Amino acid sequence: MLRSTLLAAARSTAFRAAVESGPFDALVGRFVAGTTLDEAVAVARRITADRLVTVDHLGEDTTDRAQADANVAAYRALLHRLGDEGLADRVEVSVKLSAFGQRLPRDGEKIALESARQVCEAAAGVGTTVTVDMEDHTTTDATLAAVGDLRVDFPWAGAVLQSQLRRTEGDCRDLAGPGSRVRLCKGAYDEPESVAFRRAGEVDRSYVRCLGVLMAGQGLPMVATHDPRLVAIAQHLAQRAGRSTRDYELQMLYGVRPRAQSELAAEGQRVRVYLPYGTEWFGYFMRRLAERPANLAFFARSLVTR
Template sequence: MLRSALLSAARSPMLRSAAEHSALARPVVDRFVAGTDLDRALTVARELAVDRLVSVDHLGENTEDRAQAEAATEAYLALLDRLGTEGLADRVEVSIKLSALGQALPGEGAGLATDNAARICARAEAVGTTVTVDMEDHTTTDSTLETVRALRRDWPGTGAVLQAYLRRTEADCAALAGPGSRVRLCKGAYDEPATVAFRERAEVDESYRRCLGVLMRGQGYPMVATHDPALIDHAGTLAAQTGRLPDGFEFQMLYGVRPEAQRELAAAGHRVRVYLPYGSAWFPYFMRRLGERPANVMFFLRSVTSRH
């Protein structure tokens, strides 16, 4: 119930506006978000890139008009130019949300988002890095995967994201486990109905194991997005069983979540990539992080009450 309430709050324009303009929230949000501007994000990315890889996300989703979609696209182009000029492109990629690029606009949305994503992929290739297309709620899964397939015709290294809590994902993993395919497997962070998603934690974990097995046995490049120690250990076991070397897959974790575990995995010789969000439109992302783990809610409450 708490998770559903938090994810419902994430969709509230009134709460979002109040939170994103609140000075009180900023110190708490900074745990999970690398500031509101590009300079700060690049500073953090440079620090992380000493021993890890990075995927930068310019926060924003559910754009309501072409102008917003164009602004989001331009923000990514500027980010990519800076990655190139500052010598970070070999260790830092970008993650994009198609809803930020216009996917939900009536009529033209899917095509507009694909066109904007293509501009971003072209710029990424020019500076020497890659793009991963984030997955959002289940109503966009087919459209998002169609865009990924279109982008891969010109940029085969474009990453896809699949969510283990969806009942369809094991089949999607099999379809995307071909040579060269980069797939990030996460549990999922949206409030989905039981008709399309597993709702119990044990079911989600078991689905994650099945899906990861498909990817590890495939010919692509699995990106293991989890903070769960048991699933991290399971990934290592699967890698050994399938003969994958350390450069044949990577772990991915969120900025601000289990940073010591990130450093330990990297020190042990694993590829570790940190998902690094930045920007002023942080509220929906932050609420999903609170919804994922009760410990995050307690951290938030302690941080707020300690300031009084």
Template sequence: MLRETLLGISRNDAVRRMITGFPPTDLLVRNFVAGDHLDDAIAAARRLVDEGLTVTLEHLAGETADRDQADQWTRRYLDLVDRLRKEKLATRAEVSIKPAAIGLELPDGDDVLENARVICIAARAAGTTVIADLEDHRAADETLALAEELRQDYPDTAVVVHSGLRRTESDCHDLAATRSRVRLVKGVHLEDEAIAYARPADVDKSYVRCLKILINGNGYPMIATHDKRLIRIAEALAVQAGRAPGDLEFQFLYGVGLPEQRRLLAAGHTVRIQLPYGSDWYGYLVRRFADRPGNLSLLARGLVRR
């Protein structure tokens, strides 16, 4: 019930205005978001890389209503790629793109592939890679098709899939056969029960089934979860499949799971941090609470300090 309530709040503009204007919120946000600006993200990425971690930078994007906005977002992604090159972080950090931000939902839909290609060209020249984010089931077909098209020329292009969606097991079979880089997440969006699993236990079971497919496939699994039980299962499956630590990676959201990150690093695994930045953090932050309601205690402590 709490999860559903929080996901509903994430789409409520009135609550958005109240929370974003509340002073203690800023302190809380900095636990999970690098900052509003690219400079903030680069500084945080540098600290994480110096600790032996790798990074995916995610510029938190709002809605794109027209071609001009899609072009603006494309330029922002290009600025990010260029900064990674200049700061010599490109080999340790990649760029997450939101297809909707660069034109996926525009009426003709033609711009998204062109814009994504421009970003991939720059990323290759800089020595970094791109991952296409998936927000919810409505964009699944288009996002997977975009990633497949990009992989023809940029085979390191990765894509996100959600174990909470009923379709994802089938998608994982397809992706594992194409040697794709795949970021497997649970997903924290409200969906119809015909489309998504309602019970958390069923989402977890789907996650394990998808893990088995990806780890035993030909691709590169990117295991994005803070659930220690699922991490242990992934480690065991990797051993059974004969995968060395460098043949997959574990991913965590910024500000979460530090002890587990250190344990995995000590075991020789690649550990990547999903590092968000930008002023449009509201929806992202509330979805993080929906995924991990225990994080609400941070807000409570912040309010008490005030």
């Protein structure tokens, strides 16, 4: 209920304006590395001391072609910088097709795919990879089709699947082949019962079934969750499938359970941190608030003191 309300508020322009008029303060900074490329690179460098990173240049639901092109340019600059700084072997990037114009009324899907292709070319040029984030269920088919197209030229292009969707176990089967990189998360969007499990227990059970398929498959499972029980199950299933700690990744968000991230890395796990940066932090930030009621109390306090 609270989650649905927050995610609905995230779509309100007036609410967005009120929140963004405040400073980029400590609460936003807990989840977002900063607003500039320099800030993101500095944080990524620090994290790579013991973990891997995937950097997300924030932006989504772009309805303007110029903005979509600017987002592509930002990713190219980011990738060149990762190459120049010698970070490309430990840092990849995550992209959202809606930031590249997927929702543009004319040729949106085509424009987004071409943009993602340019980002993949830049990534290949510096020797790193790209993972395509998954957004709400209305985009799942188009996004998976785009990843399929990208994988023809860039076999390492990664997909994201959400265990809250009823279809996902089947998608895992389709994507568990050789060379695939699949990030499995629970799903951050408020989806209808017709396509999604709505109860936490059902989402978790689906997550375990999906993990079973991915771990038994031939690709690289990327286990994106902060849920300690699911992390333990992933480790167990990996072992049972004969995978070493090199043959799958544990992934968590910047600012969420950082101590657990470092502890898992110290135990020899391959841990990757999802690191967002940029001025368009509102939608991402609201999804993080919606995931945990305790975050909301901090947020309410920060709005009052602004």
